Amino acid sequence: MGELQMVGEQLDLLNWKAPAIVHAFPLSARHTKVKAVAETLARKHGKAADTYWRQTVSTLGGQMVRAGVAQCEVEYHLRSFFDAVQSELNRMAFDGSRNNGGAA
Numbered sequence: 001m002g003e004l005q006m007v008g009e010q011l012d013l014l015n016w017k018a019p020a021i022v023h024a025f026p027l028s029a030r031h032t033k034v035k036a037v038a039e040t041l042a043r044k045h046g047k048a049a050d051t052y053w054r055q056t057v058s059t060l061g062g063q064m065v066r067a068g069v070a071q072c073e074v075e076y077h078l079r080s081f082f083d084a085v086q087s088e089l090n091r092m093a094f095d096g097s098r099n100n101g102g103a104a
Contacts, residue, residue: 022068027081038088
């Protein structure tokens with residue numbers, strides 16, 4: 001029996017680099033953006049609010065996709081952003097009811 005001979009090039013393990021994984025900064029932690037979107041949505045109603053929200057989500061999602069964030073992570077971050085905006089809208093409504101003499 002003789003030695004095994006390699007066919008082709010040998011893998012150079014010292015020069016191998018793992019593929020990059022891009023993680024997005026959590027949208028829900030972008031407090032200024034969350035507050036700005038919530039304030040804008042609070043002033044809009046009906047179709048105008050829906051159009052603004054869809055445009056916002058499309059822009060944020062597109063930025064993450066172009067940066068190389070995996071689609072499942074994009075969806076997770078957009079959902080978390082939605083939850084953060086909803087919480088901010090609720091907080092604004094509560095503060096508004098307290099400042100206007102409403103019972104809360």
